[in-house]
Amino acid sequence: MVGLANILYGVQPAWSRQMPYIPPQWQELVFGETVIDSREVEPGTLFVALAGERTNGHTFLPDVIARGALGALVSRTEIEARTTILARTPRRWALVNPVTGAGLDSATPGVCLLIAVDDPLMALQRLAVYHRRQLTPTVVGITGSVGKTSTKEALAALLSQRFCTLKSKRSFNSEATVPTTLLQLAPAHEVAVLEMGMWAPGEIRFLADLARPQIGLVTNVGPTHLERLKSQEAIWYAKAELVEELPRDGWAVLNADDPLVWAMRDMTNARVFSYGLAPHATLWANQVESYGLDGIAMRVHYQDQVISMRLPLIGRHSIYLALAAMSVGLILGMEWPAMIAGLTDPAAQARLRVVAGQHATTLIDDTYNAAPISTLAALDLLGATPGRRVAILGDMLELGSAEEEGHRQVGQRAAQVADLLVTVGQRAIWIAEAARQAGMPSAHILVCMTNAEAIASVRPRLMPGDHILLKASRGMALEEIVVALQPQPEEEA
The missing domain is CATH 3.40.1190.10 (Mur-like, catalytic domain)
Structure with a gap:
């Protein structure tokens, strides 16, 4: 939680900071969590409007204001370009100069304070440094x-x-x-x-x-x-x-x-x-x-x-x-x-979850992310479980020149511990190839390109007592398969 005075002071460049005038009605204002995702805005939060490669946080300001944000760090030029759109928001807002405090004197409590800075990311970082040093x-x-x-x-x-x-x-x-x-x-x-x-x-x-x-x-x-x-x-x-x-x-x-x-x-x-x-x-x-x-x-x-x-x-x-x-x-x-x-x-x-699966199976949900070293460790864990072992493995991203070798290492280990291997994605084909070369029967390897294909392929093959490991890089969204393989309402009934 950070007070308004500290925010207005902290977002300024350290070499030129000056404390702005803050009218009495604003002096006790304290912000809750600071967020950069407009979907996480709640009453009392400070939103930081970042301009990224794919999205621009300023686009979501009408929604941010409507959700009850106390304020937002915004770009002056972006606000100038969006004045007409922002004028249509049901909830009132005020543009605030962090150096002078201009805009606060005419604003009434309850409005959303749009704190105008040159660069919201740099302002956020300066504010964090100032707060940390205290x-x-x-x-x-x-x-x-x-x-x-x-x-x-x-x-x-x-x-x-x-x-x-x-x-x-x-x-x-x-x-x-x-x-x-x-x-x-x-x-x-x-x-x-x-x-x-x-x-x-x-x-x-x-x-x-x-x-x-x-x-x-x-x-x-x-x-x-x-x-x-x-x-x-x-x-x-x-x-x-x-x-x-x-x-x-x-x-x-x-x-x-x-x-x-x-x-x-x-x-x-x-x-x-x-x-x-x-x-x-x-x-x-x-x-x-x-x-x-x-x-x-x-x-x-x-x-x-x-x-x-x-x-x-x-x-x-x-x-x-x-x-x-x-x-x-x-x-x-x-x-x-x-x-x-x-x-x-x-x-x-908190990252690795063990949850009940359909038909009395057990899901080892390690889908948050993956690299060769962590996937090999996950396969070691699968190898220590009883019963039939199923490995559902997807692409591992950002491996550069080690991409093929890393996937093949995983495939070799999968052949040693898994009874059924399901690969998901183009890169994971190397996992399947290496497993086959290491002696795993082709009938025990399912090569899929999408999560939906993997779900349709593996469901009919599940047996009671199976332990099922799921792991891939974050971008593969393998948690979709975890959800699909959990007991459905009709099964629970």
């Missing part, structure tokens, strides 16, 4: 090729056992969404857990400058984004920007089992805390057991302490989620019982 939470930044959101959820669940914790919504990790998360910071927040994604070199450095994390956590470095950055080395440099920006008294939390991440220990001035499955890590685990959908167990070593634990996190790869989260917890002085309780919370594994 508060003193411990900020944890998380980056990596895969596992950012899962690690964020596990870490936030763990830290919430002791600290008032703010976390990024969904996968809010961009130059536009990290600022909206920062604007949710309140004085009561002791810790903020933020994802930091990357579209191009320099972006993580920019996000770190916005958020100023004291702790930076890197999960792994893989071929995701190879399509844009062209080389694994370029991806490594881009991810390393987080640890390069950490303060000397901060902490770089590194996956010691990933050679590229482990090499980042030489890229930071911060202290290093490592985790992994080998004794050279600061926090390490052995005697690791995966019980399929029933969780994991391990023996954890830290200094002279040895703790055995069993957690409901699903899949052997979840060991790394747990170790990463516990690493930050230990840095912040948490005790083992509280950390184990946090990782036992269902919120610790």
Whole structure:
């Protein structure tokens, strides 16, 4: 929640800021959540009208005003071009100059305040920086090729056992969404857990400058984004920007089992805390057991302490989620019982869902996103389940020159663990081809181009007791298949 005075002051360039005159009737106005999607506008929100490649947020201002937004950050030139359209909105609005406060004196409470700036995105970022600098939470930044959101959820669940914790919504990790998360910071927040994604070199450095994390956590470095950055080395440099920006008294939390991440220990001035499955890590685990959908167990070593634990996190790869989260917890002085309780919370594994399917089947919904490393881990999980195993796998995007090889690696592993393989999409044909070459009978492989085709093909083949894994990149929308394979009302009846 941010007050009007701070918004008008914070959106201005830092070198020329001046506090505007705010009439008495507006001095106590406080905004709720800051959003960039007009569909998320509710009474009390601040909407930021961003102009993107596909849509322009200014187009939705009539709807934003009607939904009850308290205000919006808008472009002066865009508003000038839309004055006639906005004049038709039933609810009144007022154009406000953030430097002088002009427009407030003639506006009455209840109107929507359109705060005119040169560039709404830059204004949002300036406001987020100004707001962040006024508060003193411990900020944890998380980056990596895969596992950012899962690690964020596990870490936030763990830290919430002791600290008032703010976390990024969904996968809010961009130059536009990290600022909206920062604007949710309140004085009561002791810790903020933020994802930091990357579209191009320099972006993580920019996000770190916005958020100023004291702790930076890197999960792994893989071929995701190879399509844009062209080389694994370029991806490594881009991810390393987080640890390069950490303060000397901060902490770089590194996956010691990933050679590229482990090499980042030489890229930071911060202290290093490592985790992994080998004794050279600061926090390490052995005697690791995966019980399929029933969780994991391990023996954890830290200094002279040895703790055995069993957690409901699903899949052997979840060991790394747990170790990463516990690493930050230990840095912040948490005790083992509280950390184990946090990782036992269902919120610790929000991305992967296990739901009932039609005809007494079980759906392993891992559809949020996919890369070769995470899909191989998901297939390992499928391999640990009883009964007949079905893998529904779609295209993995943004792999660049590693595209064919990555899909073929997945196909080889699918042949080892799945009894029935269903591929969805053009790229996933490589999965099917590799599975066939690895010895999987052609009769057990269904090649589909669309979700609808996959649904029609797999439904008649499902049997009671089947475990069905679904995984693909976000753009494939494989959750449509999850919905279609869940029990229908007539089946439940």
